[in-house]
Amino acid sequence: MIKFKKVSKLYPDKTPAAKDLNFSIRPGEFVSIVGQSGTGKTTIAKMIIAEEEPTAGNIIIGGWDITNIKNSDIPVLRRQIGVVFQDFKLLPKKNIFENVAFAMEVSGAKKEDINKVVPQVLKIVGLTKKTDRFPNQLSGGERQRVVIARSLVHHPKIIVADEPTGNLDSINAHDIVNLLLKINQFGTTVVLVTHNHDIVNSIKKRVITLDGGQIISDQKTGKYIL
Ligand SMILES: Nc1ncnc2c1ncn2[C@@H]1O[C@H](COP(=O)(O)OP(=O)(O)OP(=O)(O)O)[C@@H](O)[C@H]1O
Numbered sequence: 001m002i003k004f005k006k007v008s009k010l011y012p013d014k015t016p017a018a019k020d021l022n023f024s025i026r027p028g029e030f031v032s033i034v035g036q037s038g039t040g041k042t043t044i045a046k047m048i049i050a051e052e053e054p055t056a057g058n059i060i061i062g063g064w065d066i067t068n069i070k071n072s073d074i075p076v077l078r079r080q081i082g083v084v085f086q087d088f089k090l091l092p093k094k095n096i097f098e099n100v101a102f103a104m105e106v107s108g109a110k111k112e113d114i115n116k117v118v119p120q121v122l123k124i125v126g127l128t129k130k131t132d133r134f135p136n137q138l139s140g141g142e143r144q145r146v147v148i149a150r151s152l153v154h155h156p157k158i159i160v161a162d163e164p165t166g167n168l169d170s171i172n173a174h175d176i177v178n179l180l181l182k183i184n185q186f187g188t189t190v191v192l193v194t195h196n197h198d199i200v201n202s203i204k205k206r207v208i209t210l211d212g213g214q215i216i217s218d219q220k221t222g223k224y225i226l
């Protein structure tokens with residue numbers, strides 16, 4: 001499903017953010033990527049969604065080599081990958097329904113499909129009763145759940161979540177992770193970037209640990225080792 005072959009990334013200022021990364025993630029896996037600040041976690045997340053290109057090596061997503069993906073193909077890739085990043089990026093002047101609907105409108109979905117799918121994904125994240133609220137009328141945990149709902153509208157095969165619990169207290173953080181685990185049970189591959197020890201240790205699934213842009217451990221049912 002996701003394959004990194006000898007992937008390295010040098011940012012334009014020559015910062016080495018990924019060094020010879022080799023790993024595969026199978027369909028339906030739940031993988032946590034951990035490591036200290038600046039070790040290249042977000043860089044991996046961005047390369048999976050083609051927001052950054054590797055400097056060397058190949059990245060293959062679902063059999064598709066996206067290493068030198070054309071700009072015009074990026075939307076096709078992004079429809080297969082739900083993206084949940086820490087800065088919520090909800091539209092402040094749209095309510096919750098409209099925020100989620102917007103993700104479908106921009107890709108040209110029909111109104112009847114939007115009216116069917118948006119309530120479905122808002123139900124999955126438990127926000128059915130708050131669909132007409134605006135982002136500033138929600139808690140941080142609720143806002144993050146809207147972001148997850150929005151990431152689900154295209155029924156992605158993969159969800160990439162970069163520090164989705166970063167701004168949340170531990171109860172809300174566990175709720176968000178439980179939601180990701182639930183989505184994973186439906187068959188969606190989940191890549192969770194985090195440096196929250198408690199969360200990683202409670203998930204009891206595969207953990208890839210980075211240091212200095214390199215993988216220093218890859219455990220099947222891992223613990224946070226740093
Ligand atoms: N656009 C950029 N240009 C230059 N250097 C960058 C850029 N983005 C990230 N870096 C550098 O690349 C390295 C890896 O950054 P990255 O954001 O992947 O780390 P991270 O593991 O996600 O850290 P954090 O836990 O703080 O989010 C760091 O040294 C960072 O300063």
Ligand SMILES: [Mg+2]
Nearest residue numbers: 041042043162
């Ligand atoms: Mg990061």
